Amino acid sequence: DIQMTQSPSTLSASVGDRVRITCRASQSISRWLAWYQQKPGKAPRLLIYKASTLESGVPSRFSGSGSGTEFTLTISSLQPDDVATYYCQQYNSYPYTFGQGTKLEIK
Amino acid sequence: QVHLVQSGAEVKKPGSLVRVSCTASGDTFNSYVISWVRQAPGQGLEWMGGIIPISGITKYAQRFQDRVTITADKSTRTAYMNLNSLTSEDTAVYYCARQLPNALTWFDPWGQGTLVTVSS
Numbered sequence: 470d471i472q473m474t475q476s477p478s479t480l481s482a483s484v485g486d487r488v489r490i491t492c493r494a495s496q497s498i499s500r501w502l503a504w505y506q507q508k509p510g511k512a513p514r515l516l517i518y519k520a521s522t523l524e525s526g527v528p529s530r531f532s533g534s535g536s537g538t539e540f541t542l543t544i545s546s547l548q549p550d551d552v553a554t555y556y557c558q559q560y561n562s563y564p565y566t567f568g569q570g571t572k573l574e575i576k
Numbered sequence: 577q578v579h580l581v582q583s584g585a586e587v588k589k590p591g592s593l594v595r596v597s598c599t600a601s602g603d604t605f606n607s608y609v610i611s612w613v614r615q616a617p618g619q620g621l622e623w624m625g626g627i628i629p630i631s632g633i634t635k636y637a638q639r640f641q642d643r644v645t646i647t648a649d650k651s652t653r654t655a656y657m658n659l660n661s662l663t664s665e666d667t668a669v670y671y672c673a674r675q676l677p678n679a680l681t682w683f684d685p686w687g688q689g690t691l692v693t694v695s696s
Contacts, residue, residue, distance in 0.1 A: 503682035505621075512671055512686035513621065524684065556621055560680050564637040565611075565623040 471495050471559050475568035483576045488544040490571045492557035497537045501561040504533055504542045506553045507570075513556065517542065549575060578603035580672055580687035587693045593660040596690045598672030600653045606630035609675035610655040611683060612646060614668040626675065627655060662694045 472495035482488050492502065500520040505513035515524045517533040520540055530545045544551055552575055557568040583597040598610060611626035625636035629648035636644055645658040655672060670690045673683035 501680070505683075512689050513683070514686075515682055515684040518682040518684075558621070558682065560682060562680070563635060567621040567623075569620045 470564055471498060471562060471566050473557055473559055473566050473568040475555075475557060475571050477571060478569065479572045479574070481574045481576050482547050484547055484549060486547045488547050488551075488573065490542045490555055490573075492535075492540045492542070492568050494538045494540075494559055494561075498559045498561035500536045501559060502533075502535070502540050503558045503560065504531075505556045505558065506551075507556065508553045516555075547573075547575070578605075578608075578674060578685060580674065580685060582670075582672060582687040582690045585691040585693070587695065588662050590663055590694055590696055592662050593658060594662060594666075594692050596657045596659075596670050596672075596692070598655045598657075598687050600655075600674070605653040606650050607677050609677065609681075610646075610648065611673050611675055612644075612657045613671045613673055613683065613686075615671070615689075616665070616668040619668075624657070624659075624670075628677075629653075629655065659692075662692075664694050666692065667694045668692060 474493045476491050502520045504517040507513040516527050521533045532543045534541050554570045554572045556570050579601050581599050588594050606629045609626045612624045624640045625646050627634045627646045627648050643660050648655045672687040675681045
């Protein structure tokens, strides 16, 4: 199975900050990576697929980059509504696997 | 735009079976993939398996292979996930989610989740 490792596990930042979350795959997954946002008590929401394609309706302050084994989710200017846990997911091969999550908080 | 609605919360005894349903509305159901992902309390996301309703072809994660069965009823646009031999470690929120027809893709959208509690 492909292991996905996110860092950091918890991130505290101020409104307006630029925030970066990293996701590393245990082997190359090309660009077959998605990012999700999950708020407490809610289902995950797709933000980005194919490593950098923004899902329709997602604010443009979210962006994704990377390929191979290293990927980044960037929020260009943190907003209070962005408080959530973020997960990466590989779909290069079965079984689909997720990172352990990054909990984003406002300072 | 597709919308996935899941069945309600369940409380089950250890050793029993649970069935969770996921009904699709608003878009083509049959040719997509419906997958199941679970999330234990305070934990991350874990893919269990999926089905292509039009063909009935299924794919399971190896760790659930012996205990999970995923089926679909095309006439009612409903997918089902059966998990047997429940233990307390199966206490989790179970989500269904749609994937594009070529299967190896992202999950979007997701159902609202179904809490399954396993307790004696």
